[in-house]
Amino acid sequence: MDNSPVGSDERAEYSRYIDREMSWLAFNQRVLELGEASDVPLLERANFLAIFPSNLDEWFMVRVAGLKRRIDLGLAVPTPAGVPPRKELAQIRNRARELQIRHAEHFRDEVRPKLAEEGIHILGWDDLGHEQQARLSEIFTNDIFPVLMPLAVDPAHPFPYISGLSLNLSVRVRNPEASKTDFARLKVPPMLPRLYPLDAPDGEHWYILLEDLIAQHLDLLFPGMEVIDHHAFRVTRNEDVTIEEDETENLLQALEKELLRRRFGPPIRLEVSEDMDDETLELLKDELDITDDEVTVLSGPLDLTALFALGGVNRPELKYETHVPTTHPAFRMSDANEEPDMFAAIAQRDILVHHPYESFSTSVVKFIEKAAADPDVLAIKQTLYRTSGDSPIIAALIKAAESGKQVLALVEIKARFDEQNNIVWARKLEKAGVHVVYGLVGLKTHCKLLQVIRREEHRLRIYNHIGTGNYNPKTSRIYEDFGLFTVNEDVSGDLTRLFNQLSGYAIERDFKRLLVAPLHLRKGLTDLIENERQAALRGEASRIRIKVNSMVDEQLIDALYAASQAGVPVDIWVRGICSLRPGVPGLSETIRVRSVVGRYLEHSRIFSFHNGGDAQIYIGSADMMHRNLDRRIEALVRLTDPTHIENMHKLFDLGMSDESSTWHLQANGEWFRRHTDEHGKPLVDVHNTVMQLVAARPTLHALR
Numbered sequence: 209m210d211n212s213p214v215g216s217d218e219r220a221e222y223s224r225y226i227d228r229e230m231s232w233l234a235f236n237q238r239v240l241e242l243g244e245a246s247d248v249p250l251l252e253r254a255n256f257l258a259i260f261p262s263n264l265d266e267w268f269m270v271r272v273a274g275l276k277r278r279i280d281l282g283l284a285v286p287t288p289a290g291v292p293p294r295k296e297l298a299q300i301r302n303r304a305r306e307l308q309i310r311h312a313e314h315f316r317d318e319v320r321p322k323l324a325e326e327g328i329h330i331l332g333w334d335d336l337g338h339e340q341q342a343r344l345s346e347i348f349t350n351d352i353f354p355v356l357m358p359l360a361v362d363p364a365h366p367f368p369y370i371s372g373l374s375l376n377l378s379v380r381v382r383n384p385e386a387s388k389t390d391f392a393r394l395k396v397p398p399m400l401p402r403l404y405p406l407d408a409p410d411g412e413h414w415y416i417l418l419e420d421l422i423a424q425h426l427d428l429l430f431p432g433m434e435v436i437d438h439h440a441f442r443v444t445r446n447e448d449v450t451i452e453e454d455e456t457e458n459l460l461q462a463l464e465k466e467l468l469r470r471r472f473g474p475p476i477r478l479e480v481s482e483d484m485d486d487e488t489l490e491l492l493k494d495e496l497d498i499t500d501d502e503v504t505v506l507s508g509p510l511d512l513t514a515l516f517a518l519g520g521v522n523r524p525e526l527k528y529e530t531h532v533p534t535t536h537p538a539f540r541m542s543d544a545n546e547e548p549d550m551f552a553a554i555a556q557r558d559i560l561v562h563h564p565y566e567s568f569s570t571s572v573v574k575f576i577e578k579a580a581a582d583p584d585v586l587a588i589k590q591t592l593y594r595t596s597g598d599s600p601i602i603a604a605l606i607k608a609a610e611s612g613k614q615v616l617a618l619v620e621i622k623a624r625f626d627e628q629n630n631i632v633w634a635r636k637l638e639k640a641g642v643h644v645v646y647g648l649v650g651l652k653t654h655c656k657l658l659q660v661i662r663r664e665e666h667r668l669r670i671y672n673h674i675g676t677g678n679y680n681p682k683t684s685r686i687y688e689d690f691g692l693f694t695v696n697e698d699v700s701g702d703l704t705r706l707f708n709q710l711s712g713y714a715i716e717r718d719f720k721r722l723l724v725a726p727l728h729l730r731k732g733l734t735d736l737i738e739n740e741r742q743a744a745l746r747g748e749a750s751r752i753r754i755k756v757n758s759m760v761d762e763q764l765i766d767a768l769y770a771a772s773q774a775g776v777p778v779d780i781w782v783r784g785i786c787s788l789r790p791g792v793p794g795l796s797e798t799i800r801v802r803s804v805v806g807r808y809l810e811h812s813r814i815f816s817f818h819n820g821g822d823a824q825i826y827i828g829s830a831d832m833m834h835r836n837l838d839r840r841i842e843a844l845v846r847l848t849d850p851t852h853i854e855n856m857h858k859l860f861d862l863g864m865s866d867e868s869s870t871w872h873l874q875a876n877g878e879w880f881r882r883h884t885d886e887h888g889k890p891l892v893d894v895h896n897t898v899m900q901l902v903a904a905r906p907t908l909h910a911l912r
Contacts (some may be wrong), residue, residue, distance in 0.1 A: 215578050215860050224795075225787040226877045227289040228760055229271060229300045234879050235784040236263050237307055238382060238805045238871055241881055242315055247890065250322055251518055251526040251806070257319060258515035260311055264304065265373055265444060272300065273446035273476045288762050288787065298501065305504050308479075315515075327412035328521060330403065333424045336416075340406065342415070342697040348425050352400065356422065358429045361391045367495040372445035372473070375402075375511050377419060378488050379426060381433040388435060391491060394429065395617070396422065398636070402514040405698075414720075417509055439484040440510050441492060446473035479504045483645040528807045533567035533685075550575050551582075551662065554671055559693040560852045563677065564808060565902040568684035572658075572691060573600050573675065579660045579671075580608035587614035587661040589707045591653055592633070601679050602633055606640040611767050615642045618710050620653045645711045648759055651726065654836065655829045655843035656691075657705050670700035674845040676812040676827055687811040688895075690827050690846055696721070699845060710841065725830055725842035730763070732844075734834075736817045737767040738822060743820065744774040751818040753860045757811060759788055759832040772798045779864045782873075783810040801873035802864055804894045815844065816856060825856050831853040859898070868892045 242248050243256035271366065275297055278284040284293035293301070320330060333341065341887055358379070359368040375396040382389050396402070396419050408414035419440055426435045475496045480489060482505050493503065524530065532789060538553040553559065561571045577600065579585045588608050592601075609615040619634045638644045656675035661668055677689030698720040706724060723732040743750040752771060759780060761767065765788045773776055778799040790799040804810050808855050815826045828844030830836040847853055862868055869891040870884040 209871060217670070222789060222792060222875060223289045224789070225288045225762060225765065226789050227287055227296065228785055228787055229275075229296060230303065230877070231785045231787060232267060232271070233300060233303050233307065234877070235805075236260060236267070238803060238879060238881070239263060240307060240311055240314075242805060243311070243319070243880075245883075247883065249526050249528060250319070250326060251521060252528055253319055254323065254515045254518045256680075257311065257315055258513050261308075261511060262513045262516075264308070265476075268304075268444045268477050269372070269447040272297070273473070275300075276476055282840050291737075296553045298658045301501055306504060309506055311512070312506045312508045315512055319471045320508075323518075326523070326526060328518065328523075329408075329412070329414045330750070331406070331414055331416050332421055333416070336406075337655070344406070344421060345425065346471060348421060352397070352418075353402070353428060355397050356394060356429060360666065361393065367830070370443045370496065371379065371395075372443060372447060372475075373511075374398065374442065375419060376441050376443075377438050378441055378484070378487075378492065379430070379438045380436040380488065381430050382436055384432075384434055389487075390433075391488070392430070394422065394426075401517065402511075403517045409791040411602060415517075415646055415669065417514070419509075423487075429868045430440060439488060441484070442479040442510050443475050443496060444477035444479075445475055475502070477502055479502065479506060480596040481505075481510060482507050506808075531564075533564050533570075534903055534905070535570040536566045537905060539571055542601075549620065550578055551664075551671065555669065555695050558696065558847075558849045558852065560849070560855075561691045562691070562902060563684050563689045563691065564686060564897070565688075565899055568681055569600075571693075572679065572684075573604075573681055575660075575671075575673070575693070576601055576604045576658070579662075580604040580611070580613070584663045585660055586663055587616070587659075589616040589618075589657075589659040589661075589703075590679070591618045591620070591655055591657045591710075593620045593654055593656070599633075599679075600681060602637065605637060605642055609637075616707065616711060617642050617644050617654055618707075619644055619646060641709070650839070652835075652840045654840040655706075655724075656845060657703060657706070659700075659707060669695055671695055672699050672703050672705065674699070674703075674828065676814075676829060686808055688808045690812045690814075692827065692847070696848075706843065721846045721848075723826060723828075723844040725836060725840055726838050729842055729844065730837045731760075733764060733815065733851075734767050736815070736819075737764070737771050739769040739819065740776045740817055741767075741774045743818070744771070744776045748820065749818060750774075751779075751816075752776055753779040753781075753814075753816040753864075754832070755810075755812060755814040755860070755863070756831045757813070758785040760785055761832045761834055761837055762787070764832050764837075767769060767800065769796055772796045779860060781810075781860065781863045786873060789875055789877065790873055796875075800864060803871040803873070803879065804863060804868075805871065806893065806895050808895050813844075814856060814860075816860065821842070823853050823857075825853055862892070862897060863894055865892070868894050868897075870894070 239256055240260045243253045243260060245253065248256070275284065275293060279293050279297065286292050287296055319444050323330065336344070349771065359365065361367050370393070376396040377396065379392045379394055380389050381392060381834045400418055402418050403415040404414060404418050406414040423438050426438060475498055478492060478498045480503065492595060532750060538559045539548050539550060541548060544643060579588055590605065605617055617637050619637070633871065634644050642875065656677060656679065658673040660671040662671060672694050673691055675689060675691035677684065677687050689840050702719045702722040706722065719728065723729045737752060740750040740752050754769065759782050768778055768788060773795065780786065780799065780801040782801060782803055783805070786800065786801055788796070788799065790796050813828055813830060817824045823846045826844035827847065828842065830842035830844060863870070871879045871881050873879050885891060
């Protein structure tokens with residue numbers, strides 16, 4: 209692959225692709241910028257300041273750990289952006305550290321004081337009166353002290369195992385009868401609230417950090433010893449699961465062993481409070497085998513994911529305006545308060561539901577529950593990649609199986625960080641009589657598919673749902689996704705063949721309305737892009753619009769570059785990573801890239817092609833990444849309803865409009881937030897606008 213600069217003197221400074229990891233860090237910077245934004249409600253800013261470190265933790269555990277492991281094994285090669293692996297590791301560590309320091313300082317200097325102005329105080333011990341301190345000491349003795357486990361480090365007690373992402377106190381103590389200083393580690397109990405609530409005046413909310421409360425009572429944990437000092441620290445470990453699959457192994461057992469190994473992965477990052485002494489820091493580095501490059505020194509509290517707790521504060525004026533999802537018109541009760549016949553509604557026409565603006569519970573969940581209870585339903589087939597811990601979908605599948613229906617659940621137990629949950633659900637489903645399968649060897653099943661087979665008037669009718677997001681009622685409240693309900697015979701046949709391929713030995717190559725990875729999707733998208741390029745070369749109208757979470761795949765990026773060079777207008781709406789470099793003369797002049805980050809997490813994937821005026825638009829589960837195209841089972845379905853196609857165009861018009869508040873990607877790889885016009889007037893909020901359009905659907909039919 210050609211990794212050389214894009215050509216010509218004026219653009220020689222740019223490589224052909226933006227580095228993937230730096231692009232991800234730029235995405236997390238956009239999250240941070242919402243935590244810094246004065247036009248975002250205060251408690252929402254605190255929430256974004258909690259999302260930022262949560263994202264970063266996972267990125268370190270998987271991406272940084274994976275890169276470090278490949279370097280150690282001598283397997284790493286230069287990135288598609290042409291960056292040597294060791295240089296990339298140094299670059300991303302330095303950039304991540306810069307962002308962490310910025311994050312910590314902004315919380316300390318801006319958000320914490322503003323919270324205090326609103327009566328939401330995160331107090332220190334010295335901020336409390338004597339009565340409050342006495343009351344807290346009593347609480348500590350009764351409710352906290354019994355669960356603490358100080359671990360000494362000396363010749364009789366080796367350095368303890370430090371679990372990944374745990375918050376810890378390093379404590380130095382001295383026996384008054386000796387001059388020697390000893391070290392102990394104290395884990396802050398994760399089962400207790402990190403922001404420990406205090407009694408507060410009416411209308412106010414007071415908290416103390418749990419580690420601060422513990423630190424004030426270290427004398428109770430080390431009686432007879434002199435406590436010299438204490439400092440907070442936190443370790444991130446390699447938690448990237450790798451499974452060697454073959455045709456004969458038991459995947460469940462292999463994964464359980466790997467999850468156990470993951471708990472003891474090597475450390476890859478050490479976060480310490482800025483007041484930590486050199487002696488303690490050196491001890492931690494030596495015992496954890498951590499280098500200076502892997503240490504991040506931060507001011508203020510470590511692990512600000514604790515700020516998620518402020519979401520429970522009842523101050524509506526400091527949050528986004530409450531939005532209650534509406535029910536899609538096709539699934540609403542009639543004026544006579546009669547339950548809608550969901551099967552009849554879907555049989556009448558394709559129905560496209562847009563979450564979270566439209567309720568997942570009153571569409572997808574209710575449909576599955578009705579199918580489980582309907583005596584005319586003979587079989588249910590469904591893929592499950594991620595679902596909630598108390599999922600009504602799992603309960604419905606179990607109910608269906610127990611009532612004698614044929615139920616097939618394809619559970620992807622390798623869904624990252626949900627592996628253990630999915631193992632539990634897989635076994636529970638099996639015990640209820642559900643046919644549980646785990647997909648194809650070497651491939652994750654990431655597609656979002658549901659099929660219900662129903663007996664109607666002496667014939668069978670197949671009801672299908674294809675989504676862009678997981679069958680997860682909890683995340684559906686904040687993840688933006690689409691789902692298509694249809695009885696179309698082409699789609700029914702496609703899904704029937706695909707489920708047979710996933711559960712049996714069929715190798716299916718003939719799909720009519722689906723593009724399926726890994727056999728067809730890459731070629732299908734490449735052909736659609738090429739069709740637009742050829743149209744532009746003939747002087748005909750052309751256009752490509754793509755909405756994804758991530759755009760990394762070099763082959764498809766090159767195809768988009770070629771289309772741009774032929775004059776095709778290309779709009780890219782990306783939430784996270786984008787390795788494509790837009791607006792480079794002679795390479796990507798006609799390509800625009802926008803990002804929307806806000807109250808909802810953009811998650812839908814849409815691929816739209818002009819196709820000579822007969823638009824071809826696909827929705828589904830696949831991002832433009834190597835893993836989605838080559839190592840996963842993914843499915844895109846083509847929309848055919850003219851109203852759905854029209855409304856997808858309107859959605860792109862909104863997301864790509866210069867009148868909308870979005871981030872713009874520049875040719876140099878930098879993103880800038882454009883949220884006001886030249887007069888300082890706020891630009892259109894995409895999420896609020898879609899919310900209003902959907903709420904008005906019965907009259908406007910704006911986004912059906």
